[in-house]
Amino acid sequence: MSDAPRQRATFLGLLPLPERKAVAEALRTETIGGLVLLAAAVVALLWANSPWSGVYEQIRDFHFGIPALGLDLSVGHWTADGLLAVFFLVAGIELKRELVVGELRNPATAALPVIAAVCGMVVPAALYVAVAAPAGGGLDGWAVPMATDIAFALAVLAVLSTHLPAALRAFLLTLAVVDDLGAILIIAIFFTSDLDYPALAGAFAGLVLFYVLQRLRVRGWWWYAPLGIAIWALMYNGGVHATVAGVAMGLILRTTRDKGEETSPAERTSHLLHPVSAGVAVPLFALFAAGVSVSAAALGDVFTRPEPLGVVVGLVAGKTLGIFAGTYLAARYTRARLNPDLEWADVFSLAVLAGIGFTVALLIGELAFSDPAQAEQVKAAVLLGSLIAAVLAAALIKRRNAVYRRLYEEETVDEDADGIPDIYQRADYGIGGSRTEG
Template sequence: MAGSHRSRVQFPDVLPLPERQAVTCALRTETVGGLVLLAAALVALVWANSPWAGAYEHVRDFHFGVPSLGLDLSVGHWAAEGLLAVFFLVAGIELKRELVVGSLRAPAMAALPVVAAVCGMAVPAGVYLLATSVGGGGTGGWAVPMATDIAFALAILAVISTHLPATLRAFLLTLAVVDDLGAILIIAVFYTAGINVLPLCGALAGLALFSLLQRLRVTGWWWYAPLGVVIWVLTYNGGVHATVAGVAMGLLLRTVRDEGEQASPAERTGHLLHPLSAGIAVPLFALFAAGVSVSPDALGEVFTSPEPLGVVLGLVVGKTLGIFAGAYLAARFTHARLNPDLAWADVFGLAALAGIGFTVALLLGELAFPDAALGEHVKAAVLIGSLAASLLAALLLRRRNRLYRSLHEEET
């Protein structure tokens, strides 16, 4: 028994100094970005429910672009297809890093966050399908409550926490990376409207050239920036959601440093684009996606229509139960075990915090419900579910924070 205990791998494990620095840097950026994201969402809600709501809709629906390239898009569409491609490019870089040198590089270390994240996607989808089947609604929005908004979640955690273990933040970050991968796969597989083979083949050829440039150690943004734009345009015209192009390029960037190299291409690109993603791209998307009516009638629809109600229940109930049950099952039946610095009560609070869907949930809502009226109700459900999840997590984690603070005071 003692031998099997020693062979188990704890998660989150103690990382080497460079990895701890990378995690800390990412957490700081995401926390600040989450506060900017919150501000953008509040501006959108106030603007869309003010006497100037007509101006909001006019700006959001204003079209511009290059029609000859198939890019005559609205401002809101540009934000969803274009700006979020930067966000998913950064997500692809972080996913590659975790898979190559981070917490997901070894199967035993990856077991706990992967199982927790998968359950945290499957259970909300199941809750949504149950709610819509009982209420007689459609099943098309099953993916909406599956997403976690890491920036928003870390911003809430930063407001709550002064004494919670640092490993709790590392757990949340790794969980969100796996969650992002799930969202990427769902968008690519289930929300591809109609394939246009020729542009898509061009996009694949562009990605092959991108990979070749990486293998040949070609440096210089003047090679990659134009190529990235071409890949994005071809992906969009190929019928695949253009954010997938960002993820693909992020996964192709080299993560491991060559001898004598101060930073890998992935590190340099992530360092350059992370502030752009967290401070501009995602907040602008939220500005044009979160502007929904919060009138009593609109809010009533959230709790009386099966699809919006399924989203709320999926985010608040499904995410919490799914992530906690997944983590417990992984610790119980695999070689992974929870870091001794964490208690299961901490994991439960963290699971509730992961119910903040927001950015990717809003994007999935737009893709799943192109009908304007129902789409607006689903967006409102995402906002209400995310708010409820943040309040539940704040209640749970503040209690844990008080406990850790009292322990810290006793020790010092």
């Protein structure tokens, strides 16, 4: 007796309804935050290239804080080391959710987006080295083009007024989550200063206490807010980039609900902080990080200096090649069948869109280059590379927008107004929302 043929998984098919709702909720705030981020970047560029650029630099470089605690920072550093900790706290929560209840929970399901994301980090770094090394450039910026900015990418989609199907958006979100994890590890391992072991021991003790409070089901912001600030300050003084503290706390927060709980601590924290992260923390960082000169000479340096040229090539060509090739090879290896309503050209468009590497790329650029002039060149390269990726992706996505709109409307229509899209109640869709083959 012959074995029954194994059913091929559908790649980028209709998401299970609970996952679709979670993705929609996560992306809604990211899209609004992305539009604010885009506005902040435009303001920064206009301000830094206006007659009032001196005022911009004075505000960015103004120092305040508590020197006795080692926290006398400039406004620019407060946004990078302080406010971005909130962004990474939310990123840590999203990563924990993906690992516990999301796409990364099942190794078989996670394999394809994880392989695509890893290739989307390795190939840009390799292309940066391939461009910079032969020209005698420094290799410190190899990590700059590795991260995708999900908020900026979604802002581009919002400006285009396109309607990507939920599966494409979820794939982009998963890529960004894995990217964030890679960026966190890179920052923690490669961008640490002289370590202060007593301070790091204090930060570790604070994280242990944070974990114990979670295990004991202790509730109340008055416990966690002071403890979180103390962990952040100790991590900063310990020589490890303070954003790592945010990720660590996000990963510790409990994502599963106890009996009788309407929301888990991670859900409550994300609900409270996600708007702060997307609407305040990241835009303020962009305001004081994206203000670079866009003169003809500065733009010329991007294409004549090896380091900034490597960043542009890594973002535009490296991200596209890495994510598309990784996705295609992983799909072939896992025998995943592409959604028949989509084409590989759609995956290619998404790979180009992932070349927008704004927030984390700017942060790593600041950490990698101590020379201010070189750091400015790399920032200009990040902005230009992200702009090129956005324009190319816009052209590719607009070409297929009619298809995307039809799929989006099909998966959202609810004629009987029962709160469940009609497509999930159709007989030709099997478990998990994938179309059954007949």
